[in-house]
Amino acid sequence: xARVTQxxxxxxxxxxxxVTMRCQPILGHNTVFWxxxxxxxxxxxxxxxxxxxxxxxxxxxxxxxxxxxxDATLATLKIxxxxxxxxxxxxxxxxxxxxxxxxxxPGTRLTVL
Amino acid sequence: QKEVEQDPGPLSVPEGAIVSLNCTYxxxxxxxxxxxxxxxxxxPELLMYTYSSGNKEDGxxxxxxxxxxxxISLFIRDSQPSDSATYLCAMRGGGGSNYKLTFGKGTLxxxxx
Numbered sequence: 001x002a003r004v005t006q007x008x009x010x011x012x013x014x015x016x017x018x019v020t021m022r023c024q025p026i027l028g029h030n031t032v033f034w035x036x037x038x039x040x041x042x043x044x045x046x047x048x049x050x051x052x053x054x055x056x057x058x059x060x061x062x063x064x065x066x067x068x069x070x071d072a073t074l075a076t077l078k079i080x081x082x083x084x085x086x087x088x089x090x091x092x093x094x095x096x097x098x099x100x101x102x103x104x105x106p107g108t109r110l111t112v113l
Numbered sequence: 114q115k116e117v118e119q120d121p122g123p124l125s126v127p128e129g130a131i132v133s134l135n136c137t138y139x140x141x142x143x144x145x146x147x148x149x150x151x152x153x154x155x156x157p158e159l160l161m162y163t164y165s166s167g168n169k170e171d172g173x174x175x176x177x178x179x180x181x182x183x184x185i186s187l188f189i190r191d192s193q194p195s196d197s198a199t200y201l202c203a204m205r206g207g208g209g210s211n212y213k214l215t216f217g218k219g220t221l222x223x224x225x226x
Contacts, residue, residue: 004156031212042218043157043201056213091156099205099212100145104156 002026004105006092012111018080021108023092024073031099032075034060034067035091037107043091049075082112116140119202119217128226132189136202136217139183143215144207146178148187151199151219160187160200192224 005024013019025032033048047057047067057067064083069075079086089109093102119136126132134148145164149157163169166180175188185204189196199219205211 033212033214043216045213045215048212050212093156095212099214100147100162101159102214104158106156107154 004092004094004103006090006105006108008108009106010109010111012113013082014113015083016081017112018078019082019086019110019112021077021090021092021110023075023077023094023105025075025092025094026103027073029094029096029103030072031095031102032069033093033095033102034075034077035093035104037089037091038087046077046090079110082110084112086110087112116215117202117204117217120220121218123221123223125223125225126192128192128194128224130192130224132192132196132222132224134187134189134200134202134220134222136185136204137183138185138204138215140204140206140215141180141183142206143204145205146176146185147203147214148174148176149201149203149216151201153198157201194224194226197223 007022030051034046037043046060049069052069066078089107091107093104095102117138147162148160150160151157163176166178169176173190177186199221201219202217203214205214
């Protein structure tokens with residue numbers, strides 16, 4: 001049963017600390033997306049990659065967020081330094097082809113104190 | 114005005130009821146329209162998608178798109194308690210390299226047995 005995996009599932013950290021979230025897309029998928037979900041804003045696209053190349057990161061605060069795909073089986077999202085307003089659930093999704101169907105991971109629930 | 118507007122609900126219906134969920138949008142470039150379902154503390158999963166205007170049926174679910182009114186709907190017939198979830202509409206423009214989805218905030222649905 002192929003699925004997107006994300007680690008960690010939960011993270012509590014203090015303001016100013018670095019946070020790294022990892023995602024393993026479904027094998028064979030060539031598009032990877034990072035989303036953030038909050039009650040206020042809903043699901044927001046932060047960045048996405050196609051064949052490991054970044055296509056759009058306009059949704060990401062550039063001064064503190066960075067997203068990379070070191071290889072086809074790993075995508076990372078880093079926040080440095082973290083702030084309380086970064087508290088949210090971060091989802092990774094992967095897809096193939098048109099992008100209409102995106103397969104979401106279980107999310108990383110981040111709390112920044 | 115956000116690009117995609119969706120009434121957050123909550124919506125509570127008795128089992129067996131017909132449910133109507135809706136979204137409006139402002140960007141006339143949107144051509145692909147999707148409905149995702151998200152159970153509590155899970156990632157969204159695709160229910161169905163349609164291209165341009167028209168209807169699409171899949172079992173108890175029917176998606177409708179009216180591009181002239183910039184209005185999309187999802188109907189659930191014979192609703193079941195297992196349909197209780199948040200329903201998110203999503204849409205994107207055409208073009209071979211545009212994979213970015215814009216999501217509504219979601220409508221929380223509860224189907225009571």
